[in-house]
Amino acid sequence: MYSISEIEDVVCNVVKSVAGIEAVSRTENLLSRKLNIHPAKFLYIFNELQQELQLLVCEIFKGQAYTLMTIENLASALFELQGANPEVETRT
Numbered sequence: 518m519y520s521i522s523e524i525e526d527v528v529c530n531v532v533k534s535v536a537g538i539e540a541v542s543r544t545e546n547l548l549s550r551k552l553n554i555h556p557a558k559f560l561y562i563f564n565e566l567q568q569e570l571q572l573l574v575c576e577i578f579k580g581q582a583y584t585l586m587t588i589e590n591l592a593s594a595l596f597e598l599q600g601a602n603p604e605v606e607t608r609t
Contacts, residue, residue: 518599519570525592531565532588543588572598 519527525543532541536554541547547554567574577585577594585594 547586
């Protein structure tokens with residue numbers, strides 16, 4: 518099981534590798550025009566997160582608003598999803 522901090526690092530690294538952004542604040546909305554991430558890239562970001570974390574990432578969007586789209590908020594939602602998913606392997 519990943520800690521919130523580890524999930525934040527995974528999200529940050531995936532966003533950096535897919536979107537080509539070097540420095541991403543953990544509290545900045547990833548949908549902001551300042552970051553200029555093409556909407557299609559989010560499909561690749563969520564696919565990589567799903568593969569890395571072994572979670573059904575689309576589940577975190579149920580009942581959420583655009584405010585979910587920060588590294589900090591995504592990590593928190595993924596952490597909660599991980600706890601709700603008993604099939605996730607525990608990290609050692």
